[in-house]
Amino acid sequence: MNSTVITAENIVLMQQVSDRLKKDFSRHLKERVIEAILFLAAFLSVFTTTAIVYILLKESWIFFQHVPLTDFLFDTQWTPLFDDAHYGIMVLLSGTITSSMVALLVAIPLGTIIAIYLSEFAPFSVREIAKPFLELLGGIPTIIYGYFALLFVTPLLQKIFPELPGFNLLSAGLVMGVMIIPYVASLSEDAMRAVPMALREGSYATGATRLQTSLRVVVPAATSGIAAAYILGISRAVGETMILAVAAGMQPNLTFNPAEPGATITSFIVQVALGDLPHGSIGYQTIFAAGLSLMLLTLVFNLIGFYMRKKYREAY
Amino acid sequence: MTEKTMPETQLPLKAEARNLSFFYGNFQALKNVNMPIYDKRVTSLIGPSGCGKSTYLRCFNRMHDLYPGNRYEGAIDFHPDHTDLLSSKVDPIEVRMRISMVFQKPNPFPKSIYENVAYGLRVRGESARSVIDDKVEAALRSAALWGEVKDRLNEQGANLSGGQQQRLCIARSLATDPELMLFDEPTSALDPIATASIEELITELKEKVAILIVTHNMQQAARISDYTAYMYIGEMVEFGETDQVFIKPNKKETEDYITGRFG
Numbered sequence: 001m002n003s004t005v006i007t008a009e010n011i012v013l014m015q016q017v018s019d020r021l022k023k024d025f026s027r028h029l030k031e032r033v034i035e036a037i038l039f040l041a042a043f044l045s046v047f048t049t050t051a052i053v054y055i056l057l058k059e060s061w062i063f064f065q066h067v068p069l070t071d072f073l074f075d076t077q078w079t080p081l082f083d084d085a086h087y088g089i090m091v092l093l094s095g096t097i098t099s100s101m102v103a104l105l106v107a108i109p110l111g112t113i114i115a116i117y118l119s120e121f122a123p124f125s126v127r128e129i130a131k132p133f134l135e136l137l138g139g140i141p142t143i144i145y146g147y148f149a150l151l152f153v154t155p156l157l158q159k160i161f162p163e164l165p166g167f168n169l170l171s172a173g174l175v176m177g178v179m180i181i182p183y184v185a186s187l188s189e190d191a192m193r194a195v196p197m198a199l200r201e202g203s204y205a206t207g208a209t210r211l212q213t214s215l216r217v218v219v220p221a222a223t224s225g226i227a228a229a230y231i232l233g234i235s236r237a238v239g240e241t242m243i244l245a246v247a248a249g250m251q252p253n254l255t256f257n258p259a260e261p262g263a264t265i266t267s268f269i270v271q272v273a274l275g276d277l278p279h280g281s282i283g284y285q286t287i288f289a290a291g292l293s294l295m296l297l298t299l300v301f302n303l304i305g306f307y308m309r310k311k312y313r314e315a316y
Numbered sequence: 317m318t319e320k321t322m323p324e325t326q327l328p329l330k331a332e333a334r335n336l337s338f339f340y341g342n343f344q345a346l347k348n349v350n351m352p353i354y355d356k357r358v359t360s361l362i363g364p365s366g367c368g369k370s371t372y373l374r375c376f377n378r379m380h381d382l383y384p385g386n387r388y389e390g391a392i393d394f395h396p397d398h399t400d401l402l403s404s405k406v407d408p409i410e411v412r413m414r415i416s417m418v419f420q421k422p423n424p425f426p427k428s429i430y431e432n433v434a435y436g437l438r439v440r441g442e443s444a445r446s447v448i449d450d451k452v453e454a455a456l457r458s459a460a461l462w463g464e465v466k467d468r469l470n471e472q473g474a475n476l477s478g479g480q481q482q483r484l485c486i487a488r489s490l491a492t493d494p495e496l497m498l499f500d501e502p503t504s505a506l507d508p509i510a511t512a513s514i515e516e517l518i519t520e521l522k523e524k525v526a527i528l529i530v531t532h533n534m535q536q537a538a539r540i541s542d543y544t545a546y547m548y549i550g551e552m553v554e555f556g557e558t559d560q561v562f563i564k565p566n567k568k569e570t571e572d573y574i575t576g577r578f579g
Contacts, residue, residue: 198419199423201379201382202423202424205417205489206488206489207412207440207492209439212439216425217426220427
């Protein structure tokens with residue numbers, strides 16, 4: 001039987017339903033306005049990203065018409081503002097990599113240990129006090145860390161290594177590591193706390209200790225979140241500017257020795273952007289080429305992070 | 317169903333709760349429970365939700381120690397060495413080395429099938445590959461899972477079906493040769509076929525080990541257990557041989573619950 005047959009009876013019913021569904025103009029308008037606002041908000045972020053990439057690519061394109069790509073990649077000097085100009089990005093990249101490595105050697109072990117302690121060992125009262133303090137550490141302006149590195153950590157290190165120069169990548173890297181700890185610790189801790197209690201109970205019920213449960217069950221179960229925390233830490237290290245500009249010396253120097261001064265991609269951009277370079281000069285264009293390299297570098301890490309999250313995502 | 321070759325008084329005891337009370341903070345969840353657990357027998361705990369049967373079960377492996385504010389009173393005398401499981405002098409880790417547990421929801425670790433079963437051996441410091449290999453295989457065979465997983469021991473435990481996961485968890489808690497196994501509603505998250513296989517497994521396991529099981533399902537208690545305890549609001553109302561409790565309960569409350577007049 002066809003139940004949608006129209007009879008005198010249900011035509012009245014249908015009338016009533018359509019009365020209630022009738023377009024209410026003001027309600028309709030309000031919906032459309034809100035939709036438009038939401039769309040604009042979403043569009044703005046996409047537009048900004050696209051615009052940044054466009055400008056970086058356009059200006060870098062001009063740069064690469066003057067400087068061959070092979071020079072950019074393989075030259076061992078970075079002297080874009082000298083008469084005898086060289087454009088070897090490796091020089092800045094070495095500073096970035098060295099200082100980031102030092103920072104990560106501090107931040108990843110310490111951040112992970114703090115996260116394990118806070119998530120698995122700390123009593124409730126300790127966690128309630130320690131976590132806000134930890135997150136406060138992440139809110140300190142990086143310029144303060146920079147001066148802390150230059151005026152406190154470097155002199156301290158010079159007592160141990162007397163030949164250490166006043167500006168060096170080591171001190172800047174160490175302090176940068178301290179700055180990154182909260183990001184690594186806080187995100188890792190969130191990931192570990194999200195591991196269901198049932199998994200911990202299963203481990204304890206098997207006779208495991210607290211440490212065994214933390215390291216063998218909770219950390220593996222939280223791998224994807226912890227990996228994301230590390231990737232964020234790496235991105236912060238690679239993109240950090242002020243600490244390196246203040247404490248590492250801004251001297252382009254192809255070295256992987258943290259005891260030497262050096263410039264990073266970011267500190268070079270600060271240095272040049274603060275100077276009075278004529279718009280359109282080749283020195284001005286180097287900012288964009290350096291910026292593009294930085295963006296590609298962080299893009300690579302984000303892709304690695306994305307891949308790791310997908311690979312290690314646990315279904316519990 | 318129940319072996320009645322030995323009279324009850326001569327059956328070896330595995331554990332005995334004596335005046336066991338338990339408190340969540342100020343709330344008393346168990347009130348003076350006295351109950352024997354016989355070795356190589358299945359004892360089931362039945363009763364309405366919130367009656368304290370899971371709370372009681374979790375006293376045996378000191379699971380309550382994991383959360384602050386919990387307190388035990390009384391004792392659980394564990395045979396043959398008469399260890400008081402609840403004594404503060406007894407390390408809960410030692411207790412859990414002897415008493416294993418299977419949970420309501422399968423909770424395989426984020427590890428391979430092999431490593432899930434080997435977990436208990438590894439936390440006990442066993443590192444000899446040959447010993448672990450043998451124990452893992454034996455445990456998986458006892459859990460009736462070996463045939464299904466022997467070719468994929470390196471796959472993640474979470475890739476198995478729900479019933480297989482629960483059997484994996486049973487294998488995990490078997491691999492360490494426990495003296496008493498606790499089951500907290502092990503089939504409540506499973507379909508009828510998986511439930512039947514777990515029930516069959518429990519019946520086979522009792523040849524080796526004492527079993528204490530919480531169940532919501534009275535038919536299940538009747539099918540698999542030798543002894544049944546009926547609990548209500550933290551008290552042990554009746555304990556007896558399963559046939560007697562189900563056919564001819566001594567207490568009116570038990571009869572009301574079993575016949576479905578209440579609960």
